[in-house]
Amino acid sequence: MEDAERSVGDLSEVFSPGEEAPQEIEREKEDPFLVVWEEGDMGNPKNWNRGYRWYITVFGGLLTLNATFSSSAPSGVIPQLIEDFGMSSEIATLLIAIFVVGYCVGPLLWGPLSETYGRRPIFILAFVVYTIFQIACAVAPNTGALVAFRFLGGCFAAAPLTNAGALLADIWDADTRGKSMAFFTLAPFAGPALGPIVSGYMSVAGVGWRWLFWVLAIFAGVCTGLIILTLPETYGPILLSNKAKATRLSTGDSRYYSALERADTHWKARVSNILARPFKILFLEPMLIFITIYMSFVYGCIYLLFEAFPIVFTEGHGMNEGASGLMFLPLFLGGALGAFCYLLFFNPRYERFMKEYAPRPVPPERRLEMAMIGGPLFAIAFFWFGWTSYPSISYWAPLAAILPLGVGVVLIFLSLFNYIIDAYLMVAASALASSTVVRSAFGAGFPLFATQMFDKLNPRWASTLLGCIALLLIPIPYVLARYGSVLRRKSRYAPTKDI
The missing domain is CATH 1.20.1250.20 (MFS general substrate transporter like domains)
Structure with a gap:
């Protein structure tokens, strides 16, 4: 395999500054047993069919819209909640705010985890649990339970806010990423804008507030099913790990490895580094x-x-x-x-x-x-x-x-x-x-x-x-x-x- 035909961009996704010495990264790039993408390799998500990549882009936007739609949807049924549970208007407002508080926790978990285990399993885990908490909101017996379920639902709904954008980086080159990003940016604002419209008209129609959460649960459940059936793994280092395993099996040579496999020996330090780095960068x-x-x-x-x-x-x-x-x-x-x-x-x-x-x-x-x-x-x-x-x-x-x-x-x-x-x-x-x-x-x-x-x-x-x-x-x-x-x-x- 000639160096000119090898793509080693996955190394920059696995190792970031401060995690491994630059000379070590350069040495690994020259290692003939490091499994990387070859030019035109159809296993590389950036070489997938363009129409399929646009489907993934649109679907990533839909997942983000789902999460942000849920954040604002209760605004139209707040009068009903105040009447049914006898809660104050401040607590009713908290039902929107507490969901967004979950967005503060989720990004610190789902990003690092997706870079260790891949995008697909994290999306599946997050949306399955997110759907469960939407159902829990629909059957909540009191104010405290509803507030708690909203917070936990927000934590898991944050997965697409962090990782759906990463899907675009996985499948698009830098020169074409801008167009997909313009489309994707609409989702975080479409959701909050559409939520009050739907819930408001449900309230006017006399539909109970619990039905709003059943609708949100159905929406989340449909998205969960689509993730399981149609969303592939897109994270390059994970795919290269699979390629390395296949290469070892086909050649019988155990020396072949991927960058992520080498990084896995220090995954605890790596996750700790990722969790701490965002705030270190912010303050400096x-x-x-x-x-x-x-x-x-x-x-x-x-x-x-x-x-x-x-x-x-x-x-x-x-x-x-x-x-x-x-x-x-x-x-x-x-x-x-x-x-x-x-x-x-x-x-x-x-x-x-x-x-x-x-x-x-x-x-x-x-x-x-x-x-x-x-x-x-x-x-x-x-x-x-x-x-x-x-x-x-x-x-x-x-x-x-x-x-x-x-x-x-x-x-x-x-x-x-x-x-x-x-x-x-x-x-x-x-x-x-x-x-x-x-x-x-x-x-x-x-x-x-x-x-x-x-x-x-x-x-x-x-x-x-x-x-x-x-x-x-x-x-x-x-x-x-x-x-x-x-x-x-x-x-x-x-x-x-x-x-």
Whole structure:
């Protein structure tokens, strides 16, 4: 097997900086008994049929939509829960927040486990248990049980938030990953937007709140069945381990091995390293701290809307729960429009940058243009929403503000997600994991004070406060665009110091 025909990219997935000496990695790359992909090898997921890879991409998005849909769905049946269990409005709101708290725990488990045992078994385990907890919510006898089952369900529902994105990295090359990422980014925002619509109309139709959780259980069960029947293993190092076993059997030579098999001798230290590294990187990297703060604030605002919309549209405009849920639709439509703008304008522009900078990689700062546009849109949308929220003004005015808000959210997230990946490369998974945990904490915390804030300040001044904070955060991508290369040169973890 000639070196030119061998792909050793799996080593960078198995060993990250700090785990094994660089010279050791280089020595293993030259080892003729290290099993790697040969050029055109159909066992490599990146060489699979393009249509099949798009199915996996769409299915990964569906799994993420499932999880985020469940997070917001109870918002439409909160009045029923208050009546049946006699719970306070704060505890009822906690049913949404506690599910998102599970997102803080899950990413720390499912990512490292999938890199040890593979994507497929972790997806199966997580979704089987997630489905069970949805059923448990449907038959919950009291408030405490429902809150506990929601938290545990969120922990297992976090698997696609961490690993569905990893599916894209497994099956797409860097030059085609952007398009699939644009589609995939819609899922985390489509779910929260669609949840209140479905539950709101179920409530208006007189369907009991338990049936909402039965619907969520059925949705999760169908996805579980599809995972078992149609989702293959995509993690390259696991597939190479299988190839190494087959090679040993066919040749009778026990010296053949894969990178993951060699790493398995130190799996406890490796998992410990992966669990600790996300927060180590976060606290030592100023770039990542500010990006995480920005993304977390934006994410928290999305979940805050679940409390703000009933105040503006249900109380202010007299809408029922179903019609109030429909007010989330522009959030999804705005996200779709943002993704379309990426595909139509920003991605072709980035492809031109690739040719311009070739053979060197494109500087990560080129990813920040979308956030420079999305940030102002996001801030303006809150001022627009707040000062048109008077009951005397047509509901179409605040409703129209949600469309640019959705555009801004997707542009900010696509920009900053890609910046983290480009800047941190081999430790990007750890950087994203820490960002996901902090972001989820904001998503869980914001709904808990949203009702009080909008009641005390009224929707006008509450939205103005959020708009002002969004204005303060707008300079972050501009500062990184100007000084990001300097910060990367001083970074311990960014391997892109020379671009």
